[in-house]
Amino acid sequence: xxxxxxxxxxxxxxxxxxxxDRIEAACDRAGRSPEEISLVAVTKTYPASDVRILAxxxxxxxxxxxxxxxxxxxxxxxxxxxxxxxxxxxxTNKAKSVASYADVVHSVDRAxxxxxxxxxxxxxxxxxxxxxxxxxxxxSRAGVIGPRGGVDPDDALELAARIEExxxxxxxxxxxxxxxxxxxxxxxxxxxxxxxxxxxxxxxATMISAGMSxxxxxxxEQGATHLRLGAALLGNREPIVG
Ligand SMILES: *Cc1c(COP(=O)(O)O)cnc(C)c1O
Numbered sequence: 001x002x003x004x005x006x007x008x009x010x011x012x013x014x015x016x017x018x019x020x021d022r023i024e025a026a027c028d029r030a031g032r033s034p035e036e037i038s039l040v041a042v043t044k045t046y047p048a049s050d051v052r053i054l055a056x057x058x059x060x061x062x063x064x065x066x067x068x069x070x071x072x073x074x075x076x077x078x079x080x081x082x083x084x085x086x087x088x089x090x091x092t093n094k095a096k097s098v099a100s101y102a103d104v105v106h107s108v109d110r111a112x113x114x115x116x117x118x119x120x121x122x123x124x125x126x127x128x129x130x131x132x133x134x135x136x137x138x139x140s141r142a143g144v145i146g147p148r149g150g151v152d153p154d155d156a157l158e159l160a161a162r163i164e165e166x167x168x169x170x171x172x173x174x175x176x177x178x179x180x181x182x183x184x185x186x187x188x189x190x191x192x193x194x195x196x197x198x199x200x201x202x203x204x205a206t207m208i209s210a211g212m213s214x215x216x217x218x219x220x221e222q223g224a225t226h227l228r229l230g231a232a233l234l235g236n237r238e239p240i241v242g
Contacts, residue, residue: 004053012053015233019216023227026220037220040085040209042230044069045237048076054233055080063087063106063228067094074101087175087209087228089149092116096123104129106175106209106228109149111162118166129172130163131209132156134194136187137179150176153194160198160205173207173225174198184215188222195223 019039027034041054042063051062051073064070065088074084078101086102089109095116098105108114108130121128135150151159156174163171176191178184188210195208211219213232220227231237 004049004056008050009053009056012050012234013057015235016054016057016059019229019232022216022232023220026217029217030221032220036225038226040087040226040228041233042087042212042228043073043234044088044230046230046234048073050234051077051082052080055082061085065089067097071097071101085228096120099124099126099128102128104131104172106131107133107149108159108163109133109135109151111159114159114163114166114169118163118169121168122166127168127170129170129207131172131175131207132159132163132198134174134176134191136176136190153190156194156198157201160202164202171198171202171205173205173209175207175209175226177212178210178215178218184218185221188215188219188224192223 023037024034027037038061039059040061040063041059043051044065054062061083063085064073070086083103084101085104085106086098087106090098090107090113092113099117099120105117105128114130117128117130133150134153134156160171163169174191174195178187191208191210198205207226208224209226209228210224211227213229216227216229
């Protein structure tokens with residue numbers, strides 16, 4: 001195995017330290033403990049060598065948003081025993097691949113996808129924790145499906161029931177991406193309310209996946225349990241062309 005680039009190790013170490021400081025400060029303000037917060041390192045566009053560096057620095061959870069990229073990266077780093085989170089929009093024809101390496105799917109937004117994941121996970125003898133992706137963008141709900149995906153908040157309980165029908169699926173809680181416009185605290189407060197309704201019926205569904213590099217403070221203030229962080233850890237991604 002090749003040795004990690006020492007300069008890159010230091011960059012990632014600094015990113016991780018800065019993120020931990022932000023989490024601690026936000027927890028202080030919110031009267032929460034940093035132990036309540038899990039960090040999912042989103043490694044999209046970054047190489048498997050960065051996944052190794054993150055793991056060497058104590059990161060246990062990594063996330064990806066495209067199966068084409070996630071599947072080979074998960075295979076290359078299988079020896080690390082990491083927990084893999086799938087966080088992007090997912091087509092049912094990718095369910096078989098995702099069910100083969102993912103432990104948590106944050107982006108379950110329709111019954112058909114739950115059925116596909118439930119069937120594929122069962123075939124593979126695996127269990128998947130599923131989060132209901134909630135659409136917090138009023139504008140996109142009013143029109144066509146928003147680019148960021150997710151169910152209408154009023155439909156979350158119905159989808160929860162559909163997920164729970166599958167033996168191989170465990171309902172973990174809810175996930176959302178803050179809308180591009182507006183105050184993320186307001187959006188995440190709405191997510192917290194949906195999370196409460198789901199948890200009232202399914203007491204083990206306690207996860208709230210919210211907060212990215214730009215809005216992790218607002219997410220912590222509104223009860224997030226899982227932060228999905230890419231840029232703050234690994235640097236800004238090149239814009240994807242095409
Ligand atoms: C890329 C991505 C993230 C991480 O975003 P950063 O701004 O890089 O922290 C989180 N969630 C989802 C769904 C993503 O696609």
